């Protein structure tokens with residue numbers, strides 16, 4: 001019923017295991033799927049099923065054992081450590097469960113941080129960061145330190161930091177996992193708007209069904225296998 | 236720029252921990268600086284001694300005298316320019332605790348041989364004219380509040396009795412390293428008294444001081460002097476003043492070595508303390524470093540962050556300690572002026588302070604940095620929460 005959307009993330013036959021001492025812990029098995037541009041995908045599954053691992057792999061902060069991950073035009077499994085760092089800076093926005101803001105930096109400085117790896121001028125960095133904070137409704141708190149803000153507010157700062165570089169994909173690992181219901185709703189609403197109004201591609205890991213409801217597509221991971229119900233989110 | 240901002244704020248983020256660590260470093264640097272200064276001042280006497288001046292003493296031991304008749308014979312030796320002589324007096328001023336070096340000398344030649352003891356012409360004249368006169372160094376006179384014309388009594392130890400002297404001059408040092416705590420009076424005064432009370436001890440001197448016409452003649456002259464008195468009743472040993480002073484403090488060498496070792500131990504201890512602080516802070520910040528790597532910052536940035544934080548903390552402590560060393564050394568030098576006539580914090584000590592601080596900082600940062608760089612981003616992120 002809709003025109004065919006461009007595939008922005010292509011994952012093929014992905015395997016991943018961890019090694020602890022002499023032990024090999026297999027985590028992901030033969031994962032294959034696509035994510036279209038402008039998608040809002042929720043990745044669900046019980047704790048320990050490999051959601052974070054999968055998200056880390058497609059965001060380029062962990063290395064695959066086997067398989068291919070293409071994001072945009074780049075097969076990121078072929079990149080070196082340094083190339084990967086550069087690629088992340090330009091292509092991925094990160095949102096974590098525990099916000100992961102730098103505690104000694106003010107809100108505005110946290111948002112500006114990733115822009116220091118770009119060629120933007122000081123003035124431009126400040127403008128972009130202010131705009132991003134405005135988008136999450138926290139322009140008035142820009143001189144506050146993370147310790148002076150609530151969890152919900154910190155997560156909004158984190159969202160501003162994730163979008164300030166205008167990345168290809170946004171990845172979120174349990175973004176509401178540490179928040180009360182009201183703050184969680186606020187964060188989810190914000191992500192929905194980023195997706196609907198700005199066309200951001202979002203991949204969100206969660207085990208909270210209410211969070212998953214907000215996504216357009218649902219994927220389930222169980223014991224390292226991707227379930228084959230490629231269903232539209234029933235909402 | 237942002238990296239610098241983060242590292243400065245990190246260094247002072249945990250105020251109590253940073254404060255205590257900085258205090259520890261400051262105290263360690265202070266202790267290190269004072270100990271180095273003690274060692275420096277110990278050797279200052281040796282350094283101040285001239286290599287072109289020779290000292291002749293009894294070959295058997297410094298405690299045995301030489302006859303005064305040697306004076307003329309030494310003067311005859313080729314290459315000798317001036318000769319003076321004297322005795323260690325070892326008198327006590329009121330109480331044994333008031334230690335300062337005191338000896339009698341042949342005044343005219345002594346002042347010529349020691350131009351670094353600067354005396355005004357008027358005072359010099361007054362001193363030479365008064366047989367019971369004495370000259371004191373500026374620090375010594377100041378310490379006991381002596382004024383020109385005051386009569387001072389020393390209790391003799393080697394030469395019994397109470398000895399009265401009149402202060403005729405106060406010298407000051409020509410160089411920074413000149414000892415300003417000496418007390419010297421006329422050899423003739425001692426000798427005349429000895430003639431009356433103990434004739435066998437008269438006409439004796441403890442040492443001869445010799446200057447040579449050319450510095451390169453020193454060793455030849457020394458040999459010639461000792462050869463002259465070979466097989467006589469009192470054989471001599473002649474060495475440069477520097478060697479003489481070194482021998483004088485040789486017995487203290489072990490103590491100096493001990494102090495030296497303690498000064499390094501202090502640095503080692505604080506090194507371990509700072510390393511512990513850095514290990515703790517870095518462990519707490521593993522998540523911060525992981526997020527920075529996630530955003531695309533590299534190992535170089537992380538290295539700057541950790542080494543920078545370590546350096547900021549250590550140098551803050553170091554500068555505080557260095558600033559404290561000056562008043563502390565002054566107070567210390569004041570109370571111990573007679574033991575350490577020259578107690579001054581040297582440029583070398585300050586350089587050693589800085590070097591020690593940088594060493595401490597780098598040592599403390601190296602292992603945490605390796606860990607922070609090596610840990611995978613995914614692992615680092617999992618440590619949060």
Ligand SMILES: Nc1ncnc2c1ncn2[C@@H]1O[C@H](COP(=O)(O)OP(=O)(O)O)[C@@H](O)[C@H]1O
Pocket residue numbers: 018019020025027045046047048049050051052053054614
């Ligand atoms: N660094 C690691 N070393 C060893 N095992 C790990 C590591 N990271 C994750 N695992 C294991 O991999 C499995 C999947 O973990 P994860 O991707 O975090 O699951 P989820 O996010 O779905 O809860 C778990 O069994 C976990 O214990």
Ligand SMILES: [Mg+2]
Pocket residue numbers: 051052053173
């Ligand atoms: Mg997880």
